[in-house]
Amino acid sequence: MxxxxxxxxxxxxxxxxxxxxxxxxxxxxxxxxxxxxxxxxxxxxxxxxxxxxxxxxxxxxxxxxxxxxxxxxxxxxxxxxxxxxxxxxxxxxxxxxxxxxxxxxxxxxxxxxxxxxxxxxxxxxxxxxxxxxxxxxxxxxxxxxxxxxxxxxxxxxxxxxxxxxxxxxxxxxxxxxxxxxxxxxxxxxxxxxxxxxxxxxxxxxxxxxxxxxxxxxxxxxxxxxxARTAAHAAAAQHLLDELARIDMNTAARDEGRALSQDALLALDDARALNLLRYWLRTLGRVAASTARLTDALRQLREVGEAGEGHALRVDHAGQALRSYRGLIYWEAGASSEPADETALATRVVSQLAWQGESIWRLPQWRGTFVFAEIAVEADGALDEPDAVPISVLSRALLSARSRSGGERMRASGAQKSPSRTLKNLFQERGVPAWKRDVPLLYVGDELLFVPLLGVNRAALHEQADPTEARIKIVWHDDLLIA
Missing domain, CATH: 3.40.50.620 (HUPs)
Structure with missing residues (x-):
C-alpha cells in the first residue's frame, strides 16, 4: 500500500x-x-x-x-x-x-x-x-x-x-x-x-x-x-479509595509508613481490608491477595487481644508485615529475626577527612550528616551536652558504615556506665525496626555517633580544654523506608 x-x-x-x-x-x-x-x-x-x-x-x-x-x-x-x-x-x-x-x-x-x-x-x-x-x-x-x-x-x-x-x-x-x-x-x-x-x-x-x-x-x-465494566469498577474503586483516605487520616503514622494497630482494628473487617489494600498501594508495594490480607487481619486481631504484637509475621513479596509497640509496618527482607530488629543492609563505606565541612551528603543512605558549631561559654558550659569537641572530628578519618550487628556504645555521660548494644538502645527508646537502618559514624575505628541514639561517650575521651569549640552532629534522613 x-x-x-x-x-x-x-x-x-x-x-x-x-x-x-x-x-x-x-x-x-x-x-x-x-x-x-x-x-x-x-x-x-x-x-x-x-x-x-x-x-x-x-x-x-x-x-x-x-x-x-x-x-x-x-x-x-x-x-x-x-x-x-x-x-x-x-x-x-x-x-x-x-x-x-x-x-x-x-x-x-x-x-x-x-x-x-x-x-x-x-x-x-x-x-x-x-x-x-x-x-x-x-x-x-x-x-x-x-x-x-x-x-x-x-x-x-x-x-x-x-x-x-x-x-x-x-x-x-x-x-x-x-x-x-x-x-x-x-x-x-x-x-x-x-x-x-x-x-x-x-x-x-x-x-x-x-x-x-x-x-x-x-x-x-x-x-x-x-470496557464499560472496567469503567464502572474504576468509579467504584475511586469511592473505596476516598474512604481509605479518610481512614488513613486516622490510622497513618510516620507519614504513612506505619499504621496504628488500634485504629486499624477499630474498623470492621471489610473496611480494614480496604485500608490495608490502599496502604500497600501508597507504599508502592505489590498488591496482596485477599487471603493474605485476611490472614494478616486475623493475626492482628489475635495478637491485639493477647497483647503479643511481636508474634505477628505475614510474608509477602519479599516483605514481612510486623507489629511493634502499637504500630504495624512492612519490614524489608524475609529474615526470621524478631520484629524489633531490622534487616541489616550492607552499603559501601564512605570516608571523609573532616576539615570543617558543615554537611556530608551520603547518597547511598539517602541522607546527610550536618556538623553545626555550638557556642561554648567561658566556663565551658554549653546547651548541647551531646556536642563533640572539634578535635575529635579531626583526629582521624571519619567513615560512615552499615550496621553489622553487635555494635555497642555508651550513651550516658557517666565514665563508669556500661556500654550497651545498639539493638538494646533502639528497643529502649522505642525506635521501630524500619528506622534502624542508619549509617554509623566512626572516627578512625571508634564508633562516634549513631542517628536516633546520639554520641558514643566512650569515643570522646577526656578533654584538657573544656572551652574548646564543639560541633553538634545531626543526621537528616531523606527517606526512612526504601
Whole structure:
C-alpha cells in the first residue's frame, strides 16, 4: 500500500494521539514504550508524526527471554532512527522465583526499567500502546482470577504509580487491534512478531487465541461491554479509595509508613481490608491477595487481644508485615529475626577527612550528616551536652558504615556506665525496626555517633580544654523506608 495514503484507521490513530498530546505542555517530551511489536510501532510512528520526532524518545527493554532479543533491539533502534527519534534501551534480568509467573516478573522488570529511563531523562509522560482488545483481555483475566474492583478496573487511560516519575498514558486504549493493524499496513510499517505470543500456555494468549474469537461470534460488542465494566469498577474503586483516605487520616503514622494497630482494628473487617489494600498501594508495594490480607487481619486481631504484637509475621513479596509497640509496618527482607530488629543492609563505606565541612551528603543512605558549631561559654558550659569537641572530628578519618550487628556504645555521660548494644538502645527508646537502618559514624575505628541514639561517650575521651569549640552532629534522613 502507499504509505502516504490516508486510511480511516490512520485518521483514528492520529486523532487519538493528538488528543493525548493536547493534554501536555507544549514543550513536554514524551517517552514511548517501544517493544517493536505492531502496537508500539504504530504508536511511535504516529507520535513522531503528530508531536514531532524531537519531542519523542523510544524506550526499549531487553528482557533476554527470547533467542531473538538482540535482533529485536537492533530492529527497534533502526526503526526509531528512520524517524529521527531518540532511542534508549536497557537490559533487565527477569526473576524466576517460585510462585511468580514469567509474565508477571517480566512486566515488573519492564516497568521498573521504563521508569528509570524516564527519570534519568527528566521525562514525566510515558505512552503505552495497549488497546481495546488488551483491555478486554485484562478484564476477563481479572474476572477469572476472582479479582476485586481494582483488578476489574483493568488499565486506566492515565495513571501515575506510587514512586514513579512518569505518568503512564494509553492514547490507543479505545481503539481495536484490527484498527492498529490497518494503520500499520497503510503506513507499510515493519514490526516484530514475538513467538511467545502464540504460546497458549500463557493465560492471556489462551484468551486471545481460543476465547475471544468465540466471544466475537456470539457477542460482537463484548469489547465495549467489558470496557464499560472496567469503567464502572474504576468509579467504584475511586469511592473505596476516598474512604481509605479518610481512614488513613486516622490510622497513618510516620507519614504513612506505619499504621496504628488500634485504629486499624477499630474498623470492621471489610473496611480494614480496604485500608490495608490502599496502604500497600501508597507504599508502592505489590498488591496482596485477599487471603493474605485476611490472614494478616486475623493475626492482628489475635495478637491485639493477647497483647503479643511481636508474634505477628505475614510474608509477602519479599516483605514481612510486623507489629511493634502499637504500630504495624512492612519490614524489608524475609529474615526470621524478631520484629524489633531490622534487616541489616550492607552499603559501601564512605570516608571523609573532616576539615570543617558543615554537611556530608551520603547518597547511598539517602541522607546527610550536618556538623553545626555550638557556642561554648567561658566556663565551658554549653546547651548541647551531646556536642563533640572539634578535635575529635579531626583526629582521624571519619567513615560512615552499615550496621553489622553487635555494635555497642555508651550513651550516658557517666565514665563508669556500661556500654550497651545498639539493638538494646533502639528497643529502649522505642525506635521501630524500619528506622534502624542508619549509617554509623566512626572516627578512625571508634564508633562516634549513631542517628536516633546520639554520641558514643566512650569515643570522646577526656578533654584538657573544656572551652574548646564543639560541633553538634545531626543526621537528616531523606527517606526512612526504601
Amino acid at each position: 502507499n504509505p502516504t495514503a490516508e486510511s480511516p484507521a490512520d485518521r483514528l490513530v492520529l486523532e487519538a494521539v493528538g488528543v493525548a498530546l493536547s493534554a501536555l505542555p507544549a514543550d513536554a517530551r514524551i517517552a514511548i514504550a517501544f517493544s517493536g511489536g505492531v502496537d508500539s510501532s504504530v504508536l511511535l510512528d504516529a507520535a513522531a508524526r503528530v508531536a514531532g520526532a524531537s519531542r519523542c524518545v523510544a524506550l526499549h527493554v531487553h528482557h533476554g527471554l527470547s533467542a531473538h532479543a538482540d535482533q529485536w533491539l537492533a530492529h527497534c533502534e533502526a526503526f526509531a532512527q528512520e524517524r529521527g527519534v531518540e532511542f534508549a534501551a536497557q537490559r533487565v534480568e527477569v526473576s524466576r522465583d517460585a510462585g511468580v509467573s514469567v509474565e508477571a516478573a517480566a512486566r515488573d522488570a519492564r516497568y521498573r526499567a521504563l521508569d528509570a529511563l524516564c527519570a534519568t531523562r527528566g521525562i514525566h509522560t510515558l505512552w503505552l500502546a495497549q488497546h481495546a482488545d488488551d483491555q478486554a483481555e485484562t478484564v476477563l483475566l481479572q474476572l477469572l482470577r476472582g479479582a476485586g474492583l481494582a483488578g476489574l478496573a483493568a488499565m486506566a487511560p492515565e495513571y501515575l504509580p506510587a514512586g514513579a516519575s512518569a505518568a503512564r498514558v494509553r492514547p490507543l486504549l479505545h481503539l481495536l487491534r484490527a484498527q492498529l493493524e490497518q494503520y500499520a499496513r497503510a503506513r507499510d510499517l515493519r514490526w516484530i512478531d514475538d513467538e511467545s505470543n502464540a504460546d497458549t500456555r500463557y493465560a492471556r494468549n489462551a484468551l486471545r487465541h481460543d476465547v475471544t474469537p468465540a466471544l466475537a461470534v456470539h457477542f460482537p460488542g463484548f469489547r465495549d461491554a467489558l
